[in-house]
Amino acid sequence: MEKIPVEIPDSNYNVLLGDGLLDELGQHMQRCSLSGRxxxxxxxxxxxLYGECAVNSLTEAGFEPTLVTFPAGEEYKNLDTVRQLYHALLDARLDRGSAVVALGGGVVGDTAGFVAATFLRGVPLVQVPTTLLAMVDASVGGKVGVDLPQGKNLVGAFKQPALIVADVTTLETLPERQFRAGLAEVIKAGVIGDPTLFDHLAREGRDPLVWVIRRAIELKRDVVQEDPFESGRRAVLNLGHTFGHAIEVLNEYRLPHGFAVGVGMIIAARVAGELGMADPGLETRIADTLKQYDLPIRHNEASPGRIWNAMGTDKKRKAGVRRYVLPRAIGDVVVTSDVRRDVVLRALKETYEPQGTDPARSES
Ligand SMILES: NC(=O)c1ccc[n+]([C@@H]2O[C@H](COP(=O)([O-])OP(=O)(O)OC[C@H]3O[C@@H](n4cnc5c(N)ncnc54)[C@H](O)[C@@H]3O)[C@@H](O)[C@H]2O)c1
Ligand SMILES: [Zn+2]
Incomplete structure (x- = not known):
C-alpha cells in the first residue's frame, strides 16, 4: 500500500493507494480516530458492485454503517439529491462525529462531499474514489459541490477529507471509456508538472498502474498544497479545461470530460506554438500520447466563433478576463490572459475535424 501525505493548513491527511483496500476501509478509518455511525x-x-464490501468492512471494524444511494450520472449531482441525502442521514441518526464515506466516482465524491461539508455544519468525510478520474483528480484537493440548471459546479465548498482510500482493484469494473477519460487527466498531470510521468505514459504505457496513479495524485497534491483555496497557482490544473469545457457544452456533455480535456490540451499547445512560447514539436508529442490511448485530438465544432462564445460562459473567467493555461514544455505551463482573439480562433480552426471527437467510436 502506498501512503501519500497531504498537508493543508488545519488539515493533514493521507491518500492510501493500492490493491484490495476496500476490504480494509473500516480499519483505516478507525486509525483516523473515526468511530460510531x-x-x-x-x-x-x-x-x-462495492456497497456490501464497504458495509462489511465498516461493520467488522465496529462502525454502524448505513448505505445510502442515488442514481448514477451527472444529472443527479444537484440540490435535490443533496436534500434527499440530508433526510437519509437524519433517518440514520448521524451526529456531528459520524463520518460520511463517499464511495464512487467524482459525482459521488462531489455530492457526498458537499453533504459532509454542510450537514450539521460539517461532519468528517472519507473519500473512496472508484474511477480513475476521481482517484487522480476529483477526490484530491477538497473541492466539493453540485450543479445548478444554469451550469456545473456552481454551488460548493472546500471540504478536506479526513482520509482518501483509493482501491485500484475497483478500476477493473470501470467501463473502458471511463478509464480512458481518466487517463487524459493523468496525461494532463504529466504535461503540467511531471515529465517523468509523461515520458512513461508515452513510451512504456499505463503500467504499473499504481505508480502512474501515484504520480498523478502527487502532482495534484503539490499544486493544491501550494494554493489550497484556489487563489493563484491552482489555475494550472485547468490546462485544457477552458477549451475542453466549451467543447463539452457544444457536444451537450455526450463526450466524456477527459476526452474534451485532451482536445483542449492540443488547442492550448497550438496556441502556445503560435505565440512562440512552446517547444517545437510539443503539440505533436501530446497528440501522439493521447492517440496512443485512443483519445481524440480534434474537435468536431466547425465554427471557432461558437467555441469562443461557449468559452465565455466558463465560470473560471476572472473579472471578465479570459485566462489561458498554456504549455511551454512538458512539465512547464503558464497562466496568461495575454492572447489575442485571432490567435485563438486560428488554433480552433486548425484543430477542427468533422467527427473529430468521434463520439460514435466512444460508445463502447
Ligand atoms: N472536485 C473536484 O476537484 C473535481 C475534479 C474533477 C472532476 N470533478 C467532478 O467529477 C465528476 C466526474 O467524475 P467521474 O468521471 O468519476 O464520473 P462519475 O462519478 O459519474 O462516474 C462515471 C460512471 O462510472 C460508474 N462507476 C464509478 N466507479 C465504477 C467502478 N469502479 N466500476 C464500474 N462503474 C463505476 C458510475 O456509476 C458512473 O456511471 C464531474 O461531476 C466533475 O465535475 C470534480
Ligand atoms: Zn478535469
Whole structure:
C-alpha cells in the first residue's frame, strides 16, 4: 500500500493507494480516530458492485454503517439529491462525529462531499474514489459541490477529507471509456508538472498502474498544497479545461470530460506554438500520447466563433478576463490572459475535424 501525505493548513491527511483496500476501509478509518455511525453514500451502480464490501468492512471494524444511494450520472449531482441525502442521514441518526464515506466516482465524491461539508455544519468525510478520474483528480484537493440548471459546479465548498482510500482493484469494473477519460487527466498531470510521468505514459504505457496513479495524485497534491483555496497557482490544473469545457457544452456533455480535456490540451499547445512560447514539436508529442490511448485530438465544432462564445460562459473567467493555461514544455505551463482573439480562433480552426471527437467510436 502506498501512503501519500497531504498537508493543508488545519488539515493533514493521507491518500492510501493500492490493491484490495476496500476490504480494509473500516480499519483505516478507525486509525483516523473515526468511530460510531457512518453513512456510506454511493450511486446505485457503484453500490451494487462495492456497497456490501464497504458495509462489511465498516461493520467488522465496529462502525454502524448505513448505505445510502442515488442514481448514477451527472444529472443527479444537484440540490435535490443533496436534500434527499440530508433526510437519509437524519433517518440514520448521524451526529456531528459520524463520518460520511463517499464511495464512487467524482459525482459521488462531489455530492457526498458537499453533504459532509454542510450537514450539521460539517461532519468528517472519507473519500473512496472508484474511477480513475476521481482517484487522480476529483477526490484530491477538497473541492466539493453540485450543479445548478444554469451550469456545473456552481454551488460548493472546500471540504478536506479526513482520509482518501483509493482501491485500484475497483478500476477493473470501470467501463473502458471511463478509464480512458481518466487517463487524459493523468496525461494532463504529466504535461503540467511531471515529465517523468509523461515520458512513461508515452513510451512504456499505463503500467504499473499504481505508480502512474501515484504520480498523478502527487502532482495534484503539490499544486493544491501550494494554493489550497484556489487563489493563484491552482489555475494550472485547468490546462485544457477552458477549451475542453466549451467543447463539452457544444457536444451537450455526450463526450466524456477527459476526452474534451485532451482536445483542449492540443488547442492550448497550438496556441502556445503560435505565440512562440512552446517547444517545437510539443503539440505533436501530446497528440501522439493521447492517440496512443485512443483519445481524440480534434474537435468536431466547425465554427471557432461558437467555441469562443461557449468559452465565455466558463465560470473560471476572472473579472471578465479570459485566462489561458498554456504549455511551454512538458512539465512547464503558464497562466496568461495575454492572447489575442485571432490567435485563438486560428488554433480552433486548425484543430477542427468533422467527427473529430468521434463520439460514435466512444460508445463502447
Ligand atoms: N472536485 C473536484 O476537484 C473535481 C475534479 C474533477 C472532476 N470533478 C467532478 O467529477 C465528476 C466526474 O467524475 P467521474 O468521471 O468519476 O464520473 P462519475 O462519478 O459519474 O462516474 C462515471 C460512471 O462510472 C460508474 N462507476 C464509478 N466507479 C465504477 C467502478 N469502479 N466500476 C464500474 N462503474 C463505476 C458510475 O456509476 C458512473 O456511471 C464531474 O461531476 C466533475 O465535475 C470534480
Ligand atoms: Zn478535469
Amino acid at each position: 457512518a453513512a456510506i453514500i454511493s450511486d446505485e451502480t457503484v453500490a451494487g
